[in-house]
Amino acid sequence: MAIYMPLLMMGALALGTYWLVRNTPIFGAPEVAKEASHEVDYFMRKFTVKTFDEGGQLKSEIYGIEARHFPDTDVLEIDQARIRSISVEGRVTNATANRAYSNGDGSEVQLVGNAVVIREASKDADGKETPRMEFRGEFLHAFLNEDRVRSHKPVLLIRGTDQFVGDTFGYDNLDRVADLKGRVRGILVPRSAASAAGLPTLTVPADPNPAAKPAGGDPAVR
Incomplete structure (x- = not known):
């Protein structure tokens, strides 16, 4: 017994160590956070996305044939987009584009191809009426929460019955100022003649720099 006792103790110790290893939980090394790449992480087809404020009132509604989301920029790329935005004061703005x-959060939208932004007529707190505003061009950058629209490409502005065109464009509704530059032309129609037939109309001028990218570069990776 004295001769074999050390061997028995070593065997028991080995078995105990084996049991301890088998039953000890293994915690894997923490995974390294993956850097977001400019690849689509999800898409939607024939969809409608609505956003609401803290009080449950509708702020914006976006519809499209197909949309692709890029996680690195949190940008939603939408085909055949239709957008409706309602300000805190209840002013309605509609936008469409290819x-x-x-x-x-849908507060900033870049519209490319047959872009149209329409701001319906409204009245301020003093009862002063703002006529219907319409902006047309191949590129429009709309800041819906700030009531601003701008473009570095030619735009047609229709304000009531008046029309203006320019090579570049900016509009701030808070200041009620439209800034057109380049080859600017306009048609002012008296209210008495607004219903007359055959009134002249303006068209969007040719883009003097068609190869230029939207302001800020490719909007999908902005």
Whole structure:
């Protein structure tokens, strides 16, 4: 017994160590966070996305044939987009385009191809009426929460019955100022003649720099 006792103790110790290893939980090394790449992480087809404020009131509604989301920029790329935005004061703005690029909360939208932004007529707190505003061009950058629209490409502005065109364009509704530059032309129609037939109309001038990218570069990776 004295001779074999050390061997028995070593065997028991080995078995105990084996049991301890088998039953000890193994915690894997923490995974390294993957850097977001400019690849689509999800898409939607024939969809409608609505956003609401803290009180449950509708702020914006976006519809499209197909949309692709890029996680690295949190940009939603939308085909055949239709957008409706309602300000805190209740002013309604509608926008359409062949393609749109919207940020995460829908407050900023870049419209590309047959872009149209329409701001319906409204009245301020003093009862002063603002006529219907319409903007047309191949590129429009709309800041919906700030009531601003701008473009580095030619735009047609229709304000009531008046029309203006320019090579570049900016509009701030808070200041009620439209800034057109380049080859600017306009048609002012008296209210008495607004219903007359055959009134002249303006068209969007040719883009003097058609190869130029939207302001800020490719909107999908902005």
